[in-house]
Amino acid sequence: MSKRKPWQTMLLYLFVFVVCIVIIYPYFVMFTTAAKTDAEMYAANMTILPLEWQWSNFINAWKAAPVFKYFLNSLLVAGGATLVAIGCGIPAAYAMARMRFKGKGFFLGAVIMSQMFSPVVLLVGIYKLMVGMHLSNSILGLVLLNAAFNQAFAIWLLRGTFLTISAEMEQAAKIDGCGTVQALLRVLLPVSAPGIVTALIFVFINAWNEYTIALTLIQDDLLKPITVGINIFYGYNFIQWQYLFATSLFATVPVIVLFLCIEKHLVAGLTAGGVKG
Amino acid sequence: MATLNLKSIKKIYPHSGQKASKKKAGAPEKKINLQVTEQGVVAVQEFNLDIADKEFIVLVGPSGCGKSTTLRMVAGLEEISEGELYIDGQLMNDVEPKNRDIAMVFQSYALYPHMTVYDNMAFPLKLRKMSKEEIDRRVKEAAEILDITQYLDRKPKALSGGQRQRVAIGRAIVREPKVLLMDEPLSNLDAKLRNQMRAEIIKLRQKINTTFMYVTHDQTEAMTLGDRIVIMKDGFIQQIGTPQEVFHHPANLFVAGFIGSPQMNFFNAKLSAEGGRYRVTVGSYTAELPEAKAKVLSGKGVGNQEVTLGVRPDHMVLANSGEAALVGRVDVSEMMGSAVHLHVTAEGRDVVVIVPTMDISGNYVESFSPGSEIRLTFGGSVCHLFDKEGRNLEF
Numbered sequence: 042m043s044k045r046k047p048w049q050t051m052l053l054y055l056f057v058f059v060v061c062i063v064i065i066y067p068y069f070v071m072f073t074t075a076a077k078t079d080a081e082m083y084a085a086n087m088t089i090l091p092l093e094w095q096w097s098n099f100i101n102a103w104k105a106a107p108v109f110k111y112f113l114n115s116l117l118v119a120g121g122a123t124l125v126a127i128g129c130g131i132p133a134a135y136a137m138a139r140m141r142f143k144g145k146g147f148f149l150g151a152v153i154m155s156q157m158f159s160p161v162v163l164l165v166g167i168y169k170l171m172v173g174m175h176l177s178n179s180i181l182g183l184v185l186l187n188a189a190f191n192q193a194f195a196i197w198l199l200r201g202t203f204l205t206i207s208a209e210m211e212q213a214a215k216i217d218g219c220g221t222v223q224a225l226l227r228v229l230l231p232v233s234a235p236g237i238v239t240a241l242i243f244v245f246i247n248a249w250n251e252y253t254i255a256l257t258l259i260q261d262d263l264l265k266p267i268t269v270g271i272n273i274f275y276g277y278n279f280i281q282w283q284y285l286f287a288t289s290l291f292a293t294v295p296v297i298v299l300f301l302c303i304e305k306h307l308v309a310g311l312t313a314g315g316v317k318g
Numbered sequence: 319m320a321t322l323n324l325k326s327i328k329k330i331y332p333h334s335g336q337k338a339s340k341k342k343a344g345a346p347e348k349k350i351n352l353q354v355t356e357q358g359v360v361a362v363q364e365f366n367l368d369i370a371d372k373e374f375i376v377l378v379g380p381s382g383c384g385k386s387t388t389l390r391m392v393a394g395l396e397e398i399s400e401g402e403l404y405i406d407g408q409l410m411n412d413v414e415p416k417n418r419d420i421a422m423v424f425q426s427y428a429l430y431p432h433m434t435v436y437d438n439m440a441f442p443l444k445l446r447k448m449s450k451e452e453i454d455r456r457v458k459e460a461a462e463i464l465d466i467t468q469y470l471d472r473k474p475k476a477l478s479g480g481q482r483q484r485v486a487i488g489r490a491i492v493r494e495p496k497v498l499l500m501d502e503p504l505s506n507l508d509a510k511l512r513n514q515m516r517a518e519i520i521k522l523r524q525k526i527n528t529t530f531m532y533v534t535h536d537q538t539e540a541m542t543l544g545d546r547i548v549i550m551k552d553g554f555i556q557q558i559g560t561p562q563e564v565f566h567h568p569a570n571l572f573v574a575g576f577i578g579s580p581q582m583n584f585f586n587a588k589l590s591a592e593g594g595r596y597r598v599t600v601g602s603y604t605a606e607l608p609e610a611k612a613k614v615l616s617g618k619g620v621g622n623q624e625v626t627l628g629v630r631p632d633h634m635v636l637a638n639s640g641e642a643a644l645v646g647r648v649d650v651s652e653m654m655g656s657a658v659h660l661h662v663t664a665e666g667r668d669v670v671v672i673v674p675t676m677d678i679s680g681n682y683v684e685s686f687s688p689g690s691e692i693r694l695t696f697g698g699s700v701c702h703l704f705d706k707e708g709r710n711l712e713f
Contacts, residue, residue, distance in 0.1 A: 207426055207428060209424045209425075209426050209428040210428045210429075210430065212393075212395050212415075212422075212424070212428070213422065213424060213428035213429075213430075213489075214430070214441075215394075215395070215414075215415045215416060216393060216394075216395075216415045216416065216420065216421060216422045217416070217421075217441055217442035217445060217489070217493075218416045218442050218445030218446055219416065219445060220414070220416070223445075228430055231430075231432040232430070232431055232432055234432075
């Protein structure tokens with residue numbers, strides 16, 4: 042590979058810098074706005090940085106609305122959906138990667154096809170179904186729906202990961218004394234950790250960010266996840282921007298923490314899944 | 319005691335749904351090498367073999383001949399379509415791999431990357447719920463035998479190919495299995511390491527009391543390791559015998575060509591019988607077969623016929639002047655150190671001749687430049703005769 046010239050390096054850094062600004066700027070505005078006073082928020086000549094830093098907004102946001110409850114709901118929905126999607130995805134992906142049976146190709150096609158429908162298109166049907174199953178206005182309903190909408194992605198990603206792992210490793214485990222399930226649990230899953238973690242993060246983030254279904258299904262204020270609950274600051278006559286942004290910033294924290302914790306696994310998982318499948 | 323009996327073993331890989339529907343009933347067809355029937359592709363058939371206790375059996379053959387499939391059927395990793403498999407007299411067809419008391423070494427090592435070398439070797443013992451002390455004793459003993467004690471705390475990724483293969487062998491022998499299966503265990507190693515590991519396996523065999531079944535496509539491995547060799551082609555056994563038997567008495571043209579390096583030279587020849595004496599003629603050169611061979615041929619009622627004559631490269635010698643000889647032209651001369659491999663065109667065939675660079679008196683033998691004429695001779699005792707179907711006439 043030829044060495045990059047200094048001006049090319051400069052140009053690259055400049056480009057990266059601009060991209061970073063574009064990505065970070067909205068968060069920066071959210072942060073500074075969250076720290077502004079009411080008066081400053083609606084002042085005619087508004088500045089980017091607050092004239093008076095109102096740090097108490099970050100605490101008051103939790104008091105002004107049941108934000109903690111919204112957080113808890115979001116955690117339950119995202120965590121539950123992740124568990125269900127990965128829990129069902131692992132055996133399904135294993136079967137798709139390792140077993141030979143009729144209709145396998147059709148099943149894989151059907152799984153990927155289910156991913157083509159936007160939840161909005163299916164909203165009326167989903168609502169009727171959930172009401173019929175007495176799962177509307179419940180956290181469990183949201184868990185199941187989020188798991189279902191992320192199932193296809195989880196299966197395909199995990200299948201890709203399993204395909205990159207030599208089947209001989211499992212066969213060795215079977216000869217060593219494992220049954221199929223034991224070989225899966227003791228050998229295949231630990232080796233597939235990067236792929237599983239990747240699927241886990243994606244499902245969690247998708248479920249954490251989900252808005253439309255939660256807005257349609259949940260009527261009870263105390264059952265709302267953070268994405269829907271945050272609307273409480275968006276009044277008919279008056280919008281509490283500082284609380285809205287403060288809560289939004291809080292809402293991004295779990296996702297960022299998750300990314301930082303497992304960034305290495307994520308990259309490895311994406312590459313592993315990309316080789317085959 | 320661990321005997322192994324394979325009786326009329328057959329393996330058919332069923333067609334996938336689409337292919338099966340396209341396939342019409344009728345006579346079996348040949349596809350690539352393997353037979354294709356209505357049921358599917360026949361990977362192995364008519365496989366009959368009795369392996370004695372502590373015997374080292376090598377399955378050898380070209381890619382796709384069914385040797386690995388046979389081994390995997392013994393391991394329980396492939397279902398046996400037809401036939402019976404007995405280990406120590408017990409029918410094993412439907413027994414789970416973990417309950418067959420076998421161990422297997424894979425070509426890809428198949429080590430568990432998330433475990434240390436120690437844990438890899440201890441894994442099968444832990445699954446059998448052995449005591450920690452016993453596990454520790456066995457792992458350390460195996461590590462000692464394989465000279466990998468210093469690597470016990472490492473993960474497989476921190477080991478070289480040769481060391482990984484030792485760990486894989488270690489994992490197999492700690493269990494003290496009845497049968498040790500090895501599927502091309504040296505194929506991923508470089509030539510030098512392969513030779514070294516081959517010697518290690520010979521030593522290992524002397525140290526552990528078990529029956530070995532070893533798969534390879536490398537005839538050198540087969541010849542050096544096996545008590546008996548099973549040569550396979552297109553799913554069928556071609557010959558079973560000791561290394562000497564298959565080398566000196568190949569059952570057919572395939573075995574004759576497959577075993578031995580450089581491979582055996584073949585000529586179109588005429589076999590003539592007269593008064594209990596047999597002569598084989600290639601072009602203008604005639605060799606008389608020795609009495610023993612003639613007796614066998616006469617006993618089988620072999621008469622005058624066109625045959626394929628096989629002579630090994632090291633059995634063809636340079637003819638003295640005036641002596642009757644097969645005349646050829648040198649195409650390529652390969653200097654191998656103690657000998658020269660001459661690639662010669664003779665009687666319209668490509669022939670390889672091994673000529674020592676020095677005779678027994680220490681004199682250098684004349685060199686042959688490409689294009690030069692060469693006169694070759696061989697005795698009747700080194701002739702292998704095959705009929706039109708490729709069968710050895712002496713069998």
